[in-house]
Amino acid sequence: MQHQTLEISLADKVATVTLNRPDVRNAFNETTISELAITFDQLGRNELVRVIVLAANGPAFCAGADLNWMKKMAAYSQAENTSDAASLADMLRTIYLCPKPVVAKVQGDCYAGGMGLVAACDVVLAAEEANFCLSEVKLGLIPATISPYVIKAMGENAARRYFLTAERFGAREAHRIGFAHEVVPAAELDAQVALVVKALLSNSPHAVRQAKVLVREMAGQPVSDALVADTALRIAHIRASSEGREGVASFLEKRKPSWLN
Numbered sequence: 001m002q003h004q005t006l007e008i009s010l011a012d013k014v015a016t017v018t019l020n021r022p023d024v025r026n027a028f029n030e031t032t033i034s035e036l037a038i039t040f041d042q043l044g045r046n047e048l049v050r051v052i053v054l055a056a057n058g059p060a061f062c063a064g065a066d067l068n069w070m071k072k073m074a075a076y077s078q079a080e081n082t083s084d085a086a087s088l089a090d091m092l093r094t095i096y097l098c099p100k101p102v103v104a105k106v107q108g109d110c111y112a113g114g115m116g117l118v119a120a121c122d123v124v125l126a127a128e129e130a131n132f133c134l135s136e137v138k139l140g141l142i143p144a145t146i147s148p149y150v151i152k153a154m155g156e157n158a159a160r161r162y163f164l165t166a167e168r169f170g171a172r173e174a175h176r177i178g179f180a181h182e183v184v185p186a187a188e189l190d191a192q193v194a195l196v197v198k199a200l201l202s203n204s205p206h207a208v209r210q211a212k213v214l215v216r217e218m219a220g221q222p223v224s225d226a227l228v229a230d231t232a233l234r235i236a237h238i239r240a241s242s243e244g245r246e247g248v249a250s251f252l253e254k255r256k257p258s259w260l261n
Contacts, residue, residue, distance in 0.1 A: 005032040007057070008039060013050040014197055015043045015100075021066075022058025028113060029069035030087065036117075037091040044098040051200045052098065053193060054121055055105040061130065062114025088113070089145040095120040096149060099209045101200050105193050106130050106171075107186065115179075116146025119153040122212065123196055124179065126171045127186040132179065133168040152219070154179040204259055206243040210234070 005028070007018040017039055019026040028036075043049050056062060073084060095102060095117070104121035111133045118124055134150070136143045143150065143163060151159045158177040162169065174180040184192045200208065214234065221227050238244045243259065250257040 003035050003039075005029075006035050006039060010049065013048065013201060014053060015046070015049045015051070016053045016055055017043070019056040019062060022060075024066055025060035025063035025109070026056045026058060026114070027063040027066040029066040030084070033087050033091045037087075037094045040094045040098050044100055049100055050205055051197050052100050052102045053105055053197065054102060054117065056107060058108070060108040061106045061110040062117055063109065064112030064114050064135065085145055092116055092120045092145060092149060099212070101208055101212065103193060103196055105189060106180070107189055111135055112143065113146055115150055116143070119146065119149035119179070123181055124153070125182045125184070125189065125192050125196065126174060126180040127189050128171050128183055129186055130171045131168050132171070132174050133166065134162045135166045137164065138166045202260065204243040204247050204257065206241060207238060207247070210238055
């Protein structure tokens with residue numbers, strides 16, 4: 001597939017998806033949305049890919065929606081607006097549900113819909129210089145389609161503030177509220193990404209996929225009898241899986257598991 005707004009590379013089981021519209025601060029439009037949805041769906045099913053890194057070219061990670069695209073939307077009918085918003089919502093869900101672990105490399109400012117992209121990822125690594133902003137209310141809008149992911153990432157209390165005030169906040173604040181997992185100087189960002197990717201690649205691919213599902217399905221659930229039974233069944237299934245057996249055997253035999261060969 002020829003991409004107009006993305007760069008895709010694949011090396012050593014790691015796919016890097018790079019937003020490539022630096023002239024507009026990587027703001028996204030309908031083309032970007034479509035390309036991201038298709039790309040993450042394909043990479044999620046690609047057996048050669050173990051980890052996906054979402055990055056961006058230029059000084060900004062993503063400024064949100066492209067202004068020209070927003071101008072077009074202003075003339076849309078209710079039905080057209082609904083369809084357009086559904087495409088964005090489906091793209092974010094595709095990233096969130098991707099069976100491969102997704103690492104966001106936030107090298108610069110990340111605003112509005114860009115925060116939705118980042119929140120849909122599993123691990124968020126940010127440069128100290130990056131700033132964040134949920135700016136929708138300044139334009140008379142609300143961060144509706146990104147809200148499920150952003151609220152999960154930063155928590156309800158922080159969302160109440162930043163959804164309503166549209167204040168800009170720095171990477172350290174993003175880390176404090178849980179939106180970013182690590183914040184490092186810009187010169188160290190590539191090295192931090194490499195460390196996290198190395199950690200992900202050292203683990204059982206099947207277990208990583210199931211652990212991602214586990215977090216998604218356990219979060220917020222009451223500890224009921226049904227939940228306890230469910231967790232017992234999950235561990236029983238993975239113990240009996242080929243990678244589960246191989247992982248335990250390799251540990252006992254003091255050798256590398258097969259997925260590292």
